[in-house]
Amino acid sequence: MGEQGQENRSREGVKNQAERKWYSLIDKIWAKPNLEEAFREVKRNRGAAGIDQVTIKAFESKLEHHLEVLQQALRSKTYRAKPVKRVYIPKADGTQRPLGIPTVGDRVVQAAARRILEPIYEAHFIDCSYGFRPKRSAHMALEKIRRDLNDGYRYVIDAELKSYFDTIPHEKLLGMVRETVVDGSVLSLLESFLKAGILESGSYHLNDQRTPQGGVISPLLANIYLHPLDKTMTERGHRITRYADDFVICCRSQKGAERVLKSVIQLLEREMGLKVHPEKTKIVNSKRETFVFLGHAFKPGKRMVPSKKAETKFKERVKTITRRNQTVSVQRLVKKVLNPYLRGWGRYYGTGDIGSRFREWDAWIRRRLRAVQLRSWKKLRKLHREMRRRGWDNKELPGLRMTAWRSSHSTYAQYAMPNKWFKEIGLSSLLDIYRELHPQRG
Numbered sequence: 001m002g003e004q005g006q007e008n009r010s011r012e013g014v015k016n017q018a019e020r021k022w023y024s025l026i027d028k029i030w031a032k033p034n035l036e037e038a039f040r041e042v043k044r045n046r047g048a049a050g051i052d053q054v055t056i057k058a059f060e061s062k063l064e065h066h067l068e069v070l071q072q073a074l075r076s077k078t079y080r081a082k083p084v085k086r087v088y089i090p091k092a093d094g095t096q097r098p099l100g101i102p103t104v105g106d107r108v109v110q111a112a113a114r115r116i117l118e119p120i121y122e123a124h125f126i127d128c129s130y131g132f133r134p135k136r137s138a139h140m141a142l143e144k145i146r147r148d149l150n151d152g153y154r155y156v157i158d159a160e161l162k163s164y165f166d167t168i169p170h171e172k173l174l175g176m177v178r179e180t181v182v183d184g185s186v187l188s189l190l191e192s193f194l195k196a197g198i199l200e201s202g203s204y205h206l207n208d209q210r211t212p213q214g215g216v217i218s219p220l221l222a223n224i225y226l227h228p229l230d231k232t233m234t235e236r237g238h239r240i241t242r243y244a245d246d247f248v249i250c251c252r253s254q255k256g257a258e259r260v261l262k263s264v265i266q267l268l269e270r271e272m273g274l275k276v277h278p279e280k281t282k283i284v285n286s287k288r289e290t291f292v293f294l295g296h297a298f299k300p301g302k303r304m305v306p307s308k309k310a311e312t313k314f315k316e317r318v319k320t321i322t323r324r325n326q327t328v329s330v331q332r333l334v335k336k337v338l339n340p341y342l343r344g345w346g347r348y349y350g351t352g353d354i355g356s357r358f359r360e361w362d363a364w365i366r367r368r369l370r371a372v373q374l375r376s377w378k379k380l381r382k383l384h385r386e387m388r389r390r391g392w393d394n395k396e397l398p399g400l401r402m403t404a405w406r407s408s409h410s411t412y413a414q415y416a417m418p419n420k421w422f423k424e425i426g427l428s429s430l431l432d433i434y435r436e437l438h439p440q441r442g
Contacts, residue, residue, distance in 0.1 A: 026185035028116045029109075030074035035067045038111035042104060042216070050103030051085045051199050059104040070109055077185060081106045081192045084214065086200035098166075099214040100198060110216035113189060118220055120180060125223065126230040131244035132219030138294045139351055141243045142304065145250065145293060148239045149286055149302055153250030155257040156284045156298075158291045159264065162277040164245035165222065169273045170194050173225050193217060219244065225272070232267060233260075241293075248293055257283045296352060304352035314345055314361075322368040324405065327376045330369055331425040338365075339428045346433035355438070358430035369427070370417050371408035378402060386416040 028034060042056065049055045059066055073079035084100030091097050102110065118134070125133065130141035149156075161167075174191060181187065193215060197204055222244060229247075233240040238260055239250040249264070251257040261283060268274045284291040290299050295310040306314070321338050342365075350358070377383055384397045398412045407413055 021182050022120055022180060023182045025116055025181065025183045026074065026189070029112050029186065029189070030071045032067065032071065034112050034115055035071060035108060038108050038115060039063065039067065041111045041115075042107045045216075047104075047107070048085075048087075048101055050101050050106065051083055052103050052105075054104055056104055059108075066105060067108070070105055074109070074189070077188070079109065079189070079192065081109070081196040083197040083199040083204060086198045102196070102215050106193075106196070107216050109189075110193060113186070113193075114217045114220050117181070117186075117217075121220065121224060121227075124180065125227060126234050128234055128240045129223060129226070129230050129242045131242065131246075132223065138243060138348070141241050142294060142296055142351065144241050145248060145298065146302065146304065148241070148250035149298070151239075153239050153252055154286045155251045155254050156286050156291050157249040157251065157257055157261050157264070158280075158282055158284055158293070159247055159249070159261070160277045160280040161245040161268070162275040162280075164274065165218065167274055168222070168225050172273060173221060176224055176227070177221075190217075190221070194221075228272065229264070229267060233264070243294055246293065248291070254283065254285070296349070305354050305357070306349045306352070310349065317341060318365060318368065322365070322372055324368070324371045324375055324403070326372060327378070328372065330373045330376060333372070334369070334425055334427050338369075339426070342428045342430060343433065346428070346430045347437070350430070350434045350437045355431065355434050358434045362429050362431050365430075366417075366419065366422055366427070367408050369422070370413045371405060373417060374400075374402045374407055374413060383412065383416055387412065390415060390418070 039060075043060065046056065049058075070079070082103050082105075084102050084106075087099050087101060088096035089099055122134065128144075130136045130138065130144075170191070173194070174187060177190060178187060226242065226245070230240065230242060233249065241248050241250075249257070249260055251260055261281075265276050268276055286298060286302075287300050290297050292298070292307045292309075295307055296304050297307040298304055318338075318341075321333070321341065346358070374383065377386075380400060380402060383400065383402070384392075387397070392415060398410075400407050400410065400412055
C-alpha cells in the first residue's frame with residue numbers, strides 16, 4: 001500500500017509540474033553555477049568559432065570575465081544574441097545542409113537556458129519521442145518500431161518533414177512556449193535566439209521563420225513545436241515513433257494508415273504551418289517492402305540492417321582512411337583514426353541483424369590494411385623479414401608487387417600479416433562489437 005501510494009504521489013507530481021506555469025526562471029538561467037556548467041557542456045561538444053572568431057579555447061582563457069559579462073547582460077536585460085555564421089555541410093544526395101554556428105558566448109547562454117527549460121518540458125513530453133532528449137536514444141526508437149511490427153502493426157507511415165528547422169513559425173512556437181513559461185525575460189531571450197539573423201559571405205539576413213539549426217537550444221525548441229503531433233497521435237491510440245523531424249506511425253490496415261496519414265498532413269500543414277515531404281512520405285507494407293528510419297533499413301521478415309546509403313557512406317569512409325597511396329604507421333592509423341570510427345559505427349548499427357555482414361567487412365578491412373602496410377614497407381625484403389619472423393622456413397621467398405591490390409590477398413601477405421597480427425596492433429573488430437551487443441547469439 002505504501003509503495004502504491006508513493007507511486008501515485010510521484011505521478012501526481014509529474015502531472016502537476018506539467019500543468020504548472022513557470023513565472024520566474026531568468027534568475028536561474030543567469031546563476032553563476034548554471035553558466036559555468038553550461039560552458040563545460042559547450043566545451044565538451046567542441047565546435048567552431050562564430051562570427052566574432054572567438055574560439056572555445058580563447059573564451060576559456062578569460063572565462064570568469066566572459067561569464068561575468070554574460071551574467072550582467074542577462075540580469076540587466078541588455079543581452080542580444082549575435083547573428084549565426086552560415087556554413088554548409090554536404091549531404092549524401094549531393095545537396096548541402098545549411099548550418100548556423102552561434103558564437104561561443106551565445107552557445108553558453110543557450111545551454112544555460114536549455115538546462116533550466118528542459119526538465120520543465122520533459123514533464124510534458126510523451127514517451128513516443130526519442131530525439132535529443134535525456135536518457136533516450138535512437139536505439140530505443142528503433143526497438144519500439146520493432147515491437148510495433150511484432151504486434152501486427154504492419155502498415156507503416158514513413159514520414160519526413162521538409163526543411164523542418166527552416167519552416168517553424170516563430171510566433172506559433174513562442175505561443176506554445178508561453179503556455180508553460182510566463183517569464184517575459186525568458187520569452188524575450190528565446191526570441192533573441194530565434195531572430196538573431198544569419199551572416200553569410202559578409203551579408204546579413206533577417207531570420208523570420210527558422211530555428212537556428214546548429215544552436216544548442218534548437219533541438220528542445222523543435223521538440224516543443226512537434227509535441228502537439230505526439231499528443232494527438234497518442235491520444236488517438238496510434239503507434240507513433242518520432243526522432244526529431246523524422247517519424248513513423250505503424251497501423252494494422254492499409255485503409256487505417258491512409259486515414260491516419262491524411263489527418264497527420266492536415267494537422268502539420270494546415271494547423272502548424274509545416275510541410276510534409278511529398279516524395280519521402282509514403283505508406284509501406286512492411287511484410288513486402290523495405291522502409292528506412294534513422295539509417296536502418298527494416299526488411300520484410302522483420303530484419304533490421306544498415307540502409308544502402310549508410311553502407312555506402314561507411315565503405316567510402318573506410319576507403320578514405322585506408323587509402324592505398326599512403327605511407328604510414330599502420331598501428332598508429334588503426335589506433336588514432338580507424339578504430340574510433342569503427343567502434344562508433346559498429347555500436348550504432350550493430351544492434352541490427354548484421355552479424356554475417358560484419359564478418360565480411362572485417363575481412364575487407366584487414367585486406368585494405370595489408371595493402372597499406374605493403375605500400376608502407378616499400379621494399380620486398382621487409383615483407384620477407386616479417387615472414388621469417390613468423391616462421392617461414394621455405395628457402396624460396398616470393399616476388400611480389402608491393403603496391404598491387406591483388407598482392408594484399410596473396411598467401412604471402414596473409415602469412416606476414418595474419419589475423420592474429422591485427423589483434424596485436426589493436427584493430428577493433430565489427431564482429432566482436434556485434435557479439436558484445438548480442439551475447440545471446442554467441
